[in-house]
Amino acid sequence: MSQPNRVSGVSAERLGVYDAIRLRRDVRAEYTGEPIDDDTLWRILDAAHRAPSVGNSQPWDFVVVREAATLRRFADHVAGKRTEFAAALPAERAATFAPIKIEGIVESGTGVVVTHDDRRGGPQVLGRASVPETGVYSTVLAIQNLWLAATAERIGVGWVSFYDPEFLSELVGLPAGIRPVAWLCVGPVREFQQVPDLERFGWRARRSLDEAVHRETFGG
Template sequence: MHAFSEAFRAELDALLRARRDVRRFRRDPVPEPLLLHLLEQANLAPSVGLSQPWRFIRVQSPKLRAAVATAFEAANAAAASGYEGARAETYKRLKLEGLGQAPEHLLICCETAPAQGHGLGRQTQPQTLRDSVVCAIQILWLAARAEGLGIGWVSILDPQGLREAFDLPPTWEWVAYLCVGWPEAFLDIPELEAEGWEQRRPLADVLERR
């Protein structure tokens, strides 16, 4: 099949527009087969040299989850101190994680020295390994949205401060900590837009010709 139907393309466009960073979750569990299916789809992502450098860690330990929550509180307080005035007040209103509600937590890492792929395509741009992992995360995010699930990327964390707690191998680079679950609701527009933090720019603002 060289092209998909017009109906499929319209649904794909709707999916891309409907994806959200979710921070408010119901506590209903995610069925095991569904979670594994989503990870199988993420595993189909393109990767430099077919290296598949992503490593998925399903975080179920209450101790590890508590460590992440504590790390978020510290990092969030530090981040909040960097804003002043109305921007600081807006920051305080934002809900920036769903750690206490999301039934599933995923830590996604990048294997920075994979034997798989034999180094193809990354001698001059080794960062393409991490880029490949982000591709897998995006596929996971869209696949989850198609199933009615939400994902929230918790980026306000200090990965170095958590490496020891997770006992990560030296060659594993922390890329993303994700909350996964059934959202309370999907917003019509991103929450950061709704709260007045930022607005999405049109294509014309980010496209150049040279």
């Protein structure tokens, strides 16, 4: 790949896994406005659905949202949550936060609400007895599969978590016991940024791998 950060100008073939990991970004501002085509969307949902899961419980579901009115309603709700968050920040952080876009709900044209059902797999989920969170870890792995597969297709994904779960549950008609884990904005992009937005805008930088890797004990 001659221009690893650009979508245009690269070959049409899908990226390998390390390329996709390096290219992946949380996308907010770079959606083209064109909707993702159904075949591509199905391939990335298939990638999500192949994720590992505790006890093979497969506790996820995917609600694909494309109705303009629903996208607008969710975007308005998220705008309200953003205002609440900004109001709670000290002045200096509020100024840093102000130019940061936190969603591309309408522009992406497609939302994928990833949900979690803790009852999936029955009362004895093999492997979940000691660590109950392994259920939701599984759903998050499906999200990561989706994110990387989308990147390999040059499709952008942006994870939105500025919402009240009750609002989103009602918006997409989730039955009792099924909870939303993420709203993912999914759509074609002009380019992938090389540096995460939060780093570019001075909110928080990436840590080095040296800092994250420990030998034998955490203090080691």
